[in-house]
Amino acid sequence: MGSGTLRFEIRTANGDLPVQGAEIRVNDNTGEILYQQTSNSGGIADAITLPTPDGSVALDPAYVGPVFGSYNVQVIASGFRTVNVEGVQIFDGIDSVLPVILHPQTTGGIKSLPETITIMPNALKDPTRRQQETEPPNPRVLREVIIPDYIRVKLGRPDTHASVVRVSFIEYIKNVASSEIYPNWPISSLEANILCQISLTLNRVYTEWYPGRGYPFDITNSTTVDQYYVHGRNIFDSVARIVDRIFNHYIRRTGFKEPYYAEYCNGTTSTCSGLSQWGTVTLANQGYTPLDILKYYYPKDIEVVVCNRFDNLTESYPGYSLSMGSSGEYVQAMQLFLNRISGDFPNIPKIENANGIFGADTRAAVQEFQRTFGLTPDGTIGRVTWNYISRIYVAVKKMAQLVSEGQRIGIGKTPPNVTLRQGARGENVVLLQFLLSTIAEFYGAVTSPLQTGIFDNATLQSVRDFQKEFGLTQESCDIIEPIRAC
Numbered sequence: 001m002g003s004g005t006l007r008f009e010i011r012t013a014n015g016d017l018p019v020q021g022a023e024i025r026v027n028d029n030t031g032e033i034l035y036q037q038t039s040n041s042g043g044i045a046d047a048i049t050l051p052t053p054d055g056s057v058a059l060d061p062a063y064v065g066p067v068f069g070s071y072n073v074q075v076i077a078s079g080f081r082t083v084n085v086e087g088v089q090i091f092d093g094i095d096s097v098l099p100v101i102l103h104p105q106t107t108g109g110i111k112s113l114p115e116t117i118t119i120m121p122n123a124l125k126d127p128t129r130r131q132q133e134t135e136p137p138n139p140r141v142l143r144e145v146i147i148p149d150y151i152r153v154k155l156g157r158p159d160t161h162a163s164v165v166r167v168s169f170i171e172y173i174k175n176v177a178s179s180e181i182y183p184n185w186p187i188s189s190l191e192a193n194i195l196c197q198i199s200l201t202l203n204r205v206y207t208e209w210y211p212g213r214g215y216p217f218d219i220t221n222s223t224t225v226d227q228y229y230v231h232g233r234n235i236f237d238s239v240a241r242i243v244d245r246i247f248n249h250y251i252r253r254t255g256f257k258e259p260y261y262a263e264y265c266n267g268t269t270s271t272c273s274g275l276s277q278w279g280t281v282t283l284a285n286q287g288y289t290p291l292d293i294l295k296y297y298y299p300k301d302i303e304v305v306v307c308n309r310f311d312n313l314t315e316s317y318p319g320y321s322l323s324m325g326s327s328g329e330y331v332q333a334m335q336l337f338l339n340r341i342s343g344d345f346p347n348i349p350k351i352e353n354a355n356g357i358f359g360a361d362t363r364a365a366v367q368e369f370q371r372t373f374g375l376t377p378d379g380t381i382g383r384v385t386w387n388y389i390s391r392i393y394v395a396v397k398k399m400a401q402l403v404s405e406g407q408r409i410g411i412g413k414t415p416p417n418v419t420l421r422q423g424a425r426g427e428n429v430v431l432l433q434f435l436l437s438t439i440a441e442f443y444g445a446v447t448s449p450l451q452t453g454i455f456d457n458a459t460l461q462s463v464r465d466f467q468k469e470f471g472l473t474q475e476s477c478d479i480i481e482p483i484r485a486c
Helices: 055-059 169-180 187-206 237-246 275-287 292-296 329-342 360-372 383-409 428-444 458-467 483-484
Strands: 002-012 023-027 033-038 044-051 067-076 082-092 093-099 115-118 148-156 166-167 249-255 302-306
Touching: 002 067, 002 082, 023 044, 023 302, 033 044, 033 383, 044 067, 082 093, 093 237, 093 275, 148 169, 148 237, 166 169, 169 187, 169 237, 169 302, 187 249, 187 275, 187 292, 237 383, 275 292, 329 360, 329 383, 428 458
Parallel strands: 002 093, 082 115
Antiparallel strands: 002 044, 023 033, 023 067, 067 082, 148 166, 249 302
């Protein structure tokens, strides 16, 4: 027998705001409560240790028994829908985190029922072979390779009626890595697999593979055509740390800009012309580097390159770490960012004198930030911590801007005395789009339209999402009426 640890991040607003006082219950498969905790002001709770099978079984491709401990988690918080997560996977010697996004409670009806998330077994047990489909009828290609802030994932095959979720790109890759491979594999093996997952994803984004076919998403979670993503699953620390370090690295062929379509399969029950996931373990144990492994399976002229364009923005990291004694504009920028973040995560202490000098108070704030977001609490701002601080700052600032915008345009209790339909324009449409954008931060099923002042297809889809989420229909109310119901 072995053991692994599990900690929790309880958030709302698409993961941008912490939820304090959430009750967390961990049950075994018989329903017995093993642990009961409460989230702090940062939305986190202490890590717990849980029994697992011995880790060696996850290194044997012929082993057919259970390779991880399976547990159920329930999260209860006042004013939010209860969330049940079934089948949380715990590996021997591996730390993991379960991010739980809480949605506000609606008024009665079916939406008052708990949300249930079921984590299915790892994709290594899936005998399906991924196949690149035929070229879309009107292929489109972006001008530059970029790392998107978010990616739209269809939770099923392209031609099904499954839901589409919007996920942070980095969190998406962490989820895929946790769902596709075992987290106790050798580091070279993990890194080679993750590079494939990043490249396959960026290939889909760069070629606009699905939008080119008229689909409103970027990738699916079907292993027949894409890669496995389990919405709401727990994330393993061993893969998360690699993703934080290389999320903007991808594979391409020398002389080509396009991210390589890095086809892969498990190499046992399913084989293909690309990378064998189990084969990477054998090669890593023989001393192969990640690039050696990739060149073993793919053309010899492939290379791993770095993309520093993030949704048309250049990475701001100065190129060196900030620590005790550092000073200057980069330190001050991080101090101001941390102080803004602490407004929403009060467990992070304020830096009283944000003067650009990295002192003990800055180090304490950095360490608490790192603990809150599952990073190594060394008090140093390296590339990973810098990018995390920047990302969270943008997220909480967006929430503040939503509130500010709402005050500026003067939202009252009485809605406009008009009916808004597709094609409408003007201030009332801006108000509608703002309200939908705010609601979308807390209700993941509602898509967020741009505030253009034009009632376009995206706004129509958002209204329909809202009506479905709140049990309303277009036949029973005008387009503007559902917003008043909120």
